[in-house]
Amino acid sequence: MDDPLIVVTLLLVAAAATAAVAVRDPVRQALVLSVLGLCLAVLFTVLQAPDVGLSQLAVGSALTPLLLMLAVRRVGRRAKGTTGTTGTTGTGDGEREKAR
Amino acid sequence: MTRRVRLLVLALGGAGLAALLVAACLDLPGFGRARHPYGTRAVHASLARHTANTIAAVNFDQRAFDTLGEMTILFASVLGTVVLLRQSRDEKRAAPEAERVAAPVRRYALLVLPVAVVTGLYIVAHGQLSPGGGFQGGVVAATALHLLYLGADYRALTRVRPVGAFEIGDALATCSYLVLGLACLLAGAAFLANTPLPYGTFDTLASGGTVPLLNAAVGMEVACAVVVLLAHFLDQAVEIEEEGSRSG
Numbered sequence: 001m002d003d004p005l006i007v008v009t010l011l012l013v014a015a016a017a018t019a020a021v022a023v024r025d026p027v028r029q030a031l032v033l034s035v036l037g038l039c040l041a042v043l044f045t046v047l048q049a050p051d052v053g054l055s056q057l058a059v060g061s062a063l064t065p066l067l068l069m070l071a072v073r074r075v076g077r078r079a080k081g082t083t084g085t086t087g088t089t090g091t092g093d094g095e096r097e098k099a100r
Numbered sequence: 101m102t103r104r105v106r107l108l109v110l111a112l113g114g115a116g117l118a119a120l121l122v123a124a125c126l127d128l129p130g131f132g133r134a135r136h137p138y139g140t141r142a143v144h145a146s147l148a149r150h151t152a153n154t155i156a157a158v159n160f161d162q163r164a165f166d167t168l169g170e171m172t173i174l175f176a177s178v179l180g181t182v183v184l185l186r187q188s189r190d191e192k193r194a195a196p197e198a199e200r201v202a203a204p205v206r207r208y209a210l211l212v213l214p215v216a217v218v219t220g221l222y223i224v225a226h227g228q229l230s231p232g233g234g235f236q237g238g239v240v241a242a243t244a245l246h247l248l249y250l251g252a253d254y255r256a257l258t259r260v261r262p263v264g265a266f267e268i269g270d271a272l273a274t275c276s277y278l279v280l281g282l283a284c285l286l287a288g289a290a291f292l293a294n295t296p297l298p299y300g301t302f303d304t305l306a307s308g309g310t311v312p313l314l315n316a317a318v319g320m321e322v323a324c325a326v327v328v329l330l331a332h333f334l335d336q337a338v339e340i341e342e343e344g345s346r347s348g
Contacts, residue, residue, distance in 0.1 A: 006132075047132070050231035051155040054223070058239035063326065066243070070333040078342065 009043040030068040037061030150299040151308040156228045160314040164292040167314070168277060171321055175274045178325045182267075185332040191340050199253040209251025216244030224319035228308040234315045238322030246330055254338050263331045266324045273321035280313055 016036040023029045037060025044053035101109075129136075146157030159167050187193065220241025227233030249257045280292070287296035292314075300307035 003132075051153075051233065051236070054232050054236040055239070058236055058243065062243045063239060063330075066246070066330070067333055070330075070337040074333075074337045077337070 003046075005046055006043075009039065009046050012039045013043050026072045027069060030065040030072070033068070034061045034065040037064070147302075149294055149309055149311075150302045151311050152229045152303045153227065153231065153233070155231070156233050156311055156315060157308070159233065160228075160311045160318075161294040161309070164281070164294070164310075164314060167318065168281065168292065171274060171277060171318055174322065174325050175270065178270065178329050181329055182332055185336050187335075187340050191342050193339050194341050196254045196338050198255065201251065201253065206251045209247045213244060213247040213251065216247065217241050220244055220323070224316065224323075225305065227315040227319070228311045229303060229305070234318030234320075235322050238319045239326055241319075242323045242326035242330070245327065249334070254334065257334075261327060261331065263328060266327045266331070270321060270324035270328055273317050273324060277314060277317040277321070280310060280317065284310065 013036070016032065016039045020029060020032040020036050023032050037056055040060060041053045041057040044050070044056055142158055142162065143154050145162055146152075146154040149157060149161060151157035151161065220237045220239075223232035223237030223240060224234055225237075227237065245261065246257065248260060282291070284293050284296055285291050289295040292310075294309040294311065297309040297313075299309050306312065
């Protein structure tokens with residue numbers, strides 16, 4: 001625990017995790033979650049567990065946020081379909097939504 | 101049960117849990133010790149079987165049966181997702197349209213795609229030698245494939261990714277892990293015991309007996325499972341629509 005690198009990465013993880021809870025918009029939350037995944041991967045690597053770090057990097061910072069974004073997009077589309085409005089839901093994946 | 105009683109029960113349970121947690125934490129070994137009773141034993145066992153990456157030896161040799169359980173969990177959860185996210189009767193399928201992608205995004209995605217896929221396959225192939233393995237490499241390779249969705253569009257992705265083939269690959273890989281375990285049994289040892297194959301030269305691709313084979317089976321299973329999982333999520337997000345709604 002006396003290694004400053006470990007303390008710094010632990011603080012980074014705590015900050016990212018707090019931010020993930022504090023952010024309310026699901027799309028932004030997915031992005032913050034991805035940052036948290038990255039911080040955790042760094043922490044695991046610093047603690048000499050590169051295998052776990054690699055899993056965390058692949059799942060926590062790529063796969064989970066991607067699944068979340070897709071779920072948010074699907075739910076947003078459903079809400080839009082039932083209310084009949086055509087505007088974007090104003091949540092992230094901008095370019096693609098605009099191009100439609 | 102009134103609100104007050106419920107809160108009381110919750111407080112009681114929470115206090116009990118907190119007390120147990122504190123008691124358990126007080127008995128934990130010190131943070132970041134250099135020596136660990138299981139660590140030395142695991143390293144010794146993995147070196148005896150010529151596996152350079154001790155984590156791979158733990159996953160696919162000493163605790164190969166646990167890995168079978170984890171693999172089955174992933175398989176079952178993907179199966180459940182496929183069943184839940186199928187097209188229901190009140191939904192219809194809309195053909196996805198061609199979409200324009202910003203030039204820098206396209207350039208970057210198509211440049212990184214092959215590198216990322218090869219990295220994923222490398223991590224699977226070198227699981228028994230360096231950090232990584234079937235699970236990590238499988239996830240990397242599968243998510244890398246979806247850079248095509250960012251760089252081109254959904255139609256390009258569906259063309260290079262036949263979901264049916266990946267579903268079959270998922271099932272085949274899960275079966276092959278079981279078959280390898282049974283082969284160990286037939287060779288006269290216990291289920292999934294790393295004895296039937298020669299251990300090879302230390303720190304080469306073919307070292308470790310059954311470890312590289314089990315590792316490859318897990319790699320294929322995870323890659324196929326992630327592709328199938330993302331395919332059904334993408335299907336819901338892009339193609340399937342509820343009856344009567346048509347968002348452009």
